[in-house]
Amino acid sequence: MANPTSEHLHTKPTSRPIIATVILFGGLAVLVLSIGLSILYGAADIDFITIWHSLTQFDPSSTSHQIIRGLRIPRALAAALIGAGLAMSGTLMQGMTRNPLASPSIMGVTAGSSFMMAIALVVMPQASNFIMMLWAFVGAGIGVVIVFGIGSISKTGLTPVKLALAGTAVTALLSSLSNAIAIHFNVAKDISFWYAGGVSSVQWMHVQILAPVLLIGFVIALLLANSITVLNLGDDVAKGLGQRTFFVKFTGTLVVLLLTGAAVSVAGTIGFIGLVIPHITRFLVGVDYRWIVPCSAVLGALLLVIADTASRMINPPFETPVGTVTALVGVPFFLYLARREGRGM
Template identity: 40%
Template sequence: MYHTQTRSRRALNPYASSTLQFIFFFLLLVMVGAFSALFRVKGLSFHNISEVFATDTKNLIYYTVWQVRIPRVVLGALLGAALAVAGCLLQGITRNPLSDPENMGINQGASCFVVIALLVFGEKDTSFVILLAAFLGAAAGGSVIYSLAFRGEYTPSRLVLAGIAVSLFLGSLTTGAILLYETQLTEILYWMAGKLSGANWQDIKMMLVSAVPVIILVFSLANQLNILSLGEETARGLGVNVLRIRRVFAFLIVLLVGSAVAVAGPIGFIGLIVPHIARKLVGQDYRIILPFSALLGANLLVIADFAAQWVSYPADTPVGVITALLGTPFFIYLMRRKRGAVK
């Protein structure tokens, strides 16, 4: 009887612990978001804090907070959640801890197609065209890598090499197009670094329509990822169509990454860092990892964007630069740590 009760407590403890961590990181996100929205707003002090809620569109404080700062915070949270979930899915279906939309050519594919779309259609009133181009580019980049890595016997190292090769190729095409047509792509270089400046409520609506439903769908499919993580043979033995599940998740990754790139450019390494932190904190159950990764990703990108705004003030550093500074050493650390496992 005692051993049964002990096992029950151990089974419940991870869920109780993860609930507390969810609450903590949600409150952290709210506090960081509020601080980022109100930090150094011109004319704002404790004495006139009520002006933030005055609903006077002509009031500079109200306009700065609600039309400039809060859209940027909300967009950062949505993008961080989308990229973290995409990275989690990518690591799950490839069984490779180094997988990330940035390393696997998905970001670069989306960026390359967006640049081509801007050259063809111009830079005015092309939100839908950019979104469609980002989806197609993410799908193209991911498909090439998938075909290279999974043709014949799959190994994690083969996937990494294919991803790096395709990423470099697509990145070179994008850079070449920008250099050849720099007069037509005046602001694209800043976008290519990943940026949240200029975020508005229209961008948020786009993410709510294109990414949030996908994230919710991914949560409902988490148990399929749990089964897939047991290995292909075990998954097939349990009646799972491995190829179909992989393709479904790959399609969802394309939607998440494509929508993120279309709105803010290629922001790298969120999808690499966050799943590892989530697994350390809440274990290996994807029913917990996926929503927790979304929350962690939102926190990480909002914090990174706050740093991007003020690290070189008054200049606004693209947030992709900050995430790259965090992600590159983390990637090297993972390569050194997993060198015996990734073969």
């Protein structure tokens, strides 16, 4: 009797390198254009010539130049970095768990980070960005442990829908606790930023923190990419092919916590990028994670930059929280996936 896994692999293409190459280079070109548009549009009316002069002939006395160099450029770059990080986090989570509903926002990662950020605002309100990022990392780890622990309390073990339900419940619990802390200790105004999600207050120091974290996470994710592709064949098959499944999953989880913790510490809770982008990427480039990881990073960066720009244009001169914009895309997609996976329960 033929091996169904082998038959599946031989009858369907595992990767589409030509499409992936187009996405990488074409996506990067569109990303640069989107960053330019993000710098161009905002509350202040600034034209392209002014942007060019601020880069080539910076005038410290010019308010427009200060806005461009001090606010809009770091904001656009941070949006790209955060979008890439969240997309790669979702890609790794879905690949390691073979759960199409896995993402940082659904699996309790971002809720755990926000919960610990609420505690940090109470315990050490004047803490540095680096210390706040450490608190976010710890919270991300707590969220993951709780979700997987609850999802495992079943005779049939973990399933995609059980993980999604556990993640939804834990997210609601941690959000409620965060709200209680915020109200009791009078830090509701500060913590509301983390729930809304956004990059409006990003400065260059945040970009300087995000860039090396993203680079480290990206390199490790690429090193794990081939092993994660093998993991998608099943743990037994992966072990038979010589993969150290525990090491791969443990290392991948650390990368997820690193990327998500950094993103949440800077931008707060921005959901659904880690859910939607990995699915779109796999649909376009196939199942080879050596292509999925870099392509998801590019598409995630592009989505958040566009969402951030749109958040400024929906109701000018006021800004709509960028998390609301991403939710408009992500919620229908999540419901579709939940319904599709629910048929297999």
